[in-house]
Amino acid sequence: MAVLLSGGLDSTAAIAVADREADLRLAISVDYGQRHRREIDSARRVAEMYRIPLTVLDLRDWGRSLKGSALTDPSVPVPADSYDVDSMAVTVVPNRNATMLMAAAGVAHAWGIEEVWTAVHSGDHVIYPDCRPEFIASAAQTAELGTGGHVTIRAPFVHMDKAQIVATGARLGAPFELTWSCYEGSETHCGVCGTCRERADAFDRAGVIDPTFYRKA
Amino acid sequence: MAVLLSGGLDSTAAIAVADREADLRLAISVDYGQRHRREIDSARRVAEMYRIPLTVLDLRDWGRSLKGSALTDPSVPVPADSYDVDSMAVTVVPNRNATMLMAAAGVAHAWGIEEVWTAVHSGDHVIYPDCRPEFIASAAQTAELGTGGHVTIRAPFVHMDKAQIVATGARLGAPFELTWSCYEGSETHCGVCGTCRERADAFDRAGVIDPTFYRKA
Numbered sequence: 510m511a512v513l514l515s516g517g518l519d520s521t522a523a524i525a526v527a528d529r530e531a532d533l534r535l536a537i538s539v540d541y542g543q544r545h546r547r548e549i550d551s552a553r554r555v556a557e558m559y560r561i562p563l564t565v566l567d568l569r570d571w572g573r574s575l576k577g578s579a580l581t582d583p584s585v586p587v588p589a590d591s592y593d594v595d596s597m598a599v600t601v602v603p604n605r606n607a608t609m610l611m612a613a614a615g616v617a618h619a620w621g622i623e624e625v626w627t628a629v630h631s632g633d634h635v636i637y638p639d640c641r642p643e644f645i646a647s648a649a650q651t652a653e654l655g656t657g658g659h660v661t662i663r664a665p666f667v668h669m670d671k672a673q674i675v676a677t678g679a680r681l682g683a684p685f686e687l688t689w690s691c692y693e694g695s696e697t698h699c700g701v702c703g704t705c706r707e708r709a710d711a712f713d714r715a716g717v718i719d720p721t722f723y724r725k726a
Numbered sequence: 727m728a729v730l731l732s733g734g735l736d737s738t739a740a741i742a743v744a745d746r747e748a749d750l751r752l753a754i755s756v757d758y759g760q761r762h763r764r765e766i767d768s769a770r771r772v773a774e775m776y777r778i779p780l781t782v783l784d785l786r787d788w789g790r791s792l793k794g795s796a797l798t799d800p801s802v803p804v805p806a807d808s809y810d811v812d813s814m815a816v817t818v819v820p821n822r823n824a825t826m827l828m829a830a831a832g833v834a835h836a837w838g839i840e841e842v843w844t845a846v847h848s849g850d851h852v853i854y855p856d857c858r859p860e861f862i863a864s865a866a867q868t869a870e871l872g873t874g875g876h877v878t879i880r881a882p883f884v885h886m887d888k889a890q891i892v893a894t895g896a897r898l899g900a901p902f903e904l905t906w907s908c909y910e911g912s913e914t915h916c917g918v919c920g921t922c923r924e925r926a927d928a929f930d931r932a933g934v935i936d937p938t939f940y941r942k943a
Contacts, residue, residue, distance in 0.1 A: 567787035571829050574781055575836040604832035607872035611828045612788050615821035619792040638874035647868040654864050655824035657855035 510624035510663075511535040511617045513609060514563065516551030518708060519628035519666060521688045522678030526665055527626055528559055529681055534622055536563045537613045541602065542572030544692060551689040558684055566612055575603055600692065600703075606639035607648055614652040614660045623660055625652070630666040630674055632707070642667050671707060672714035679717045686720040700725040727841035727880070728752040728834045730826060731780065733768030735925060736845035736883060738905045739895030743882055744843055745776055746898055751839055753780045754830045758819065759789035761909060768906040775901050783829055792820055817909065817920070823856035824865055831869040831877045840877060842869070847883040847891055849924070859884050888924060889931035896934045903937040917942040 512527050514520045514536040527533040536556040538549050549565060556563035606629065613625045633640035642664075649662040666674050678685060690708040691698040698705050700723030712719035729744050731737045731753040744750040753773040755766050766782060773780035823846065830842045850857035859881075866879040883891050895902060907925040908915040915922050917940030929936035 564791055566791065568785065568829070570784035571832070574783060574833050602832070603835035604828055604869065604872045604877070607828035607868055608825070608832055611821055611824035612785070615788070615819070615825055616791050618820035639872040641871070644868070644871040647864065647871050651824055651861070651864040651868040652821065654858070654861040655821045655856040660821070 510626055511537055511613060511620070511622045512626040513537050513539070513613055513628070514552045514555060515539075515628075516548035516553075516555065516687075516689050517628075518678070518685060518688050518690060518711065519630055519671065519674050520552075521555050521685065522674045522681075522683045523626050523628040523665060524555060524559055525678050525681040525683035533559065533561055535617070535620060536561055537616060537625075538563060538565045539609045539612070540565055540567050540569055541605070541609075542569040543602075545689065547695075548689040551687055554687045555684060558687070564616060566609075566616070568608070568612065571608065572602070601637060604639065606637075606644070607651075610648050610662055611652065611655065614656055614662065617660045618656045625660060625662050627662065627664050628666050628674070629664050630669050630671060632671045640667075671711035675711045675715040675717050679715065685717075690721075697722050697724045699723070727843055728754055728830060728837070728839045729843040730754050730756070730830055730845070731769045731772060732756075732845075733765035733770075733772065733904075733906050734845075735895070735902060735905050735907060735928065736847055736888065736891050737769075738772050738902065739891045739898075739900045740843050740845040740882060741772060741776055742895050742898040742900035750776065750778055752834070752837060753778055754833060754842075755780060755782045756826045756829070757782055757784050757786055758822070758826075759786040760819075762906065764912075765906040768904055771904045772901060775904070781833060783826075783833070785825070785829065788825065789819070818854060821856065823854075823861070824868075827865050827879055828869065828872065831873055831879065834877045835873045842877060842879050844879065844881050845883050845891070846881050847886050847888060849888045857884075888928035892928045892932040892934050896932065902934075907938075914939050914941045916940070 510527055512524050514524060538552040540549055553563055617625050629640035645664040645667055653661050690704045692702050692704050693699045698721050709719055727744055729741050731741060755769040757766055770780055834842050846857035862881045862884055869877050869879050907921045909919050909921050910916045915938050926936055
């Protein structure tokens, strides 16, 4: 299969599961002009470790045309607060997962690969509509119909929370020390933005030692 | 609404219908590195005529990662033959419509636009799986779920053939003389590729005078 690899915790754990379970052939990252593009370097290191090719899709022009998201619009600040609906709403990138999944399904088809995996999880359901189980089911059907039955989509973590994903990844030796979460995207994890807090909390709840250096934590 | 405007006959007729029927606000073209990128100039002229902004999404990097389609891979020749399944199969771009529709739905959401129109039609159903009614229904659902209910997709011509579209567009004064169909993408329509033949045939069957100069016809 091909795995959408952002370079964060969840998709890196998905790579570890895919590597164990089945025929892991390709990692796909999407550069949509996100502030935290440093995560693509992380994706590259993870793909190297698993000895699979990484295709980086440049969708920056699409990202630029989406005004108003803190992740792509430099005029909108990243919320430094808890990871909840109100504070994170500004980080929604309109229809991000649908766009990335359909682009990735096309690439998979061209490679003769039958599944695209995405690491969306239950902790994102409230904030991001395109991480919910009903969205994934619909996207899988759209990819199947759009590719004439050649490619489908799977979300192995859609019913897990981030702590369960960290526990699962840790059991399989996922290289979490290579991963990146911070939405700010500087040299080290800020430790105060919503995703940094969510990251630290997931390690804590999973009972796994957090290898991350947090600047301000 | 926003209309996916390739610069061809069908999407230009869709613009004419949208302009008559409802709140036409935006045209969206996608540059996926297609050989016939000349169609984007046509899209620009059509959008100017209707006095709406045109957003051109640069998805060329995605297009480059899709090997094996005659439309994006320079090593694969365009079939010079009839517009049928066997000869046109090589022009399939994997999951093209799903990718373009989901990217466009994100742009629409960012603009506060609730509908994305696509001009897929019944003549393409056999060749292109992502032009069929069941695909459109699924893509509409995926866009709705992916945008939290903000954007849906409509395909006003999904049950029409190309001759009916030409007749419909002609009645509304669609500027067919500005449009482009030829997959070869040189200065004039070649007149021998599958899409040129399909274009000439549609005018003929609709009983509408064809404004196109065909080089070799």
